[in-house]
Amino acid sequence: MSNSEIMYEINMDTLIDYLVEHNWTKITTTDEGIRIFQFNNNDKLYEIQIPSSKDIPKYNEILYNSINIICNKDNLEEDIFIKYLTRNYKPIYTITCMTKFEELIINNKNSGFPDFGATAFMGFYHNFDDATESVIENACDINETCYDYAVIEEITPGLYSYPRDRWFYKFNKNKNEYEPIEEPKFMNHIANVL
Numbered sequence: 177m178s179n180s181e182i183m184y185e186i187n188m189d190t191l192i193d194y195l196v197e198h199n200w201t202k203i204t205t206t207d208e209g210i211r212i213f214q215f216n217n218n219d220k221l222y223e224i225q226i227p228s229s230k231d232i233p234k235y236n237e238i239l240y241n242s243i244n245i246i247c248n249k250d251n252l253e254e255d256i257f258i259k260y261l262t263r264n265y266k267p268i269y270t271i272t273c274m275t276k277f278e279e280l281i282i283n284n285k286n287s288g289f290p291d292f293g294a295t296a297f298m299g300f301y302h303n304f305d306d307a308t309e310s311v312i313e314n315a316c317d318i319n320e321t322c323y324d325y326a327v328i329e330e331i332t333p334g335l336y337s338y339p340r341d342r343w344f345y346k347f348n349k350n351k352n353e354y355e356p357i358e359e360p361k362f363m364n365h366i367a368n369v370l
Contacts, residue, residue: 186262187262191261210225224241269331270329271298271299271300271327275293276292277324290360292369298318312345326344342368344359
């Protein structure tokens, strides 16, 4: 397959996720539907163009040039990076329940680490809506009279995967359902619950 043909196989969600995770900033979207991203490392300003549709003229050329810039900036082998971008990995949404969800106290001081108490991996779904509905509605009684907290984590395939996003919930006994809560500060440096 030529570079031109391979560009049509690239998963744009995976590419955009890579840019976000590596601190590229979206500057604008042109009238032609080309998203402009920049990365500034103080020594050099990098700019790339990501077409929003395969119907955009010169789609292959624009995308290939941008991938080339990313690979040069991040010292990546182009063929391996393109292979990564064409795998079409889809995330799963894991559900983990916890008996506690507070900051761990050691010697009467906040440790900066969470205390989950007992945890139970309840399962996963292939889409966020199903996972959310199951948690909020306490499907199959995932609370089990003891799991007062739950988290949904969006995880992509691979070893040592960390969540791209996560949502926390607290059980409301009066309503027999989980309700969304904010992520506490002590979770800021914790990669994942699962």
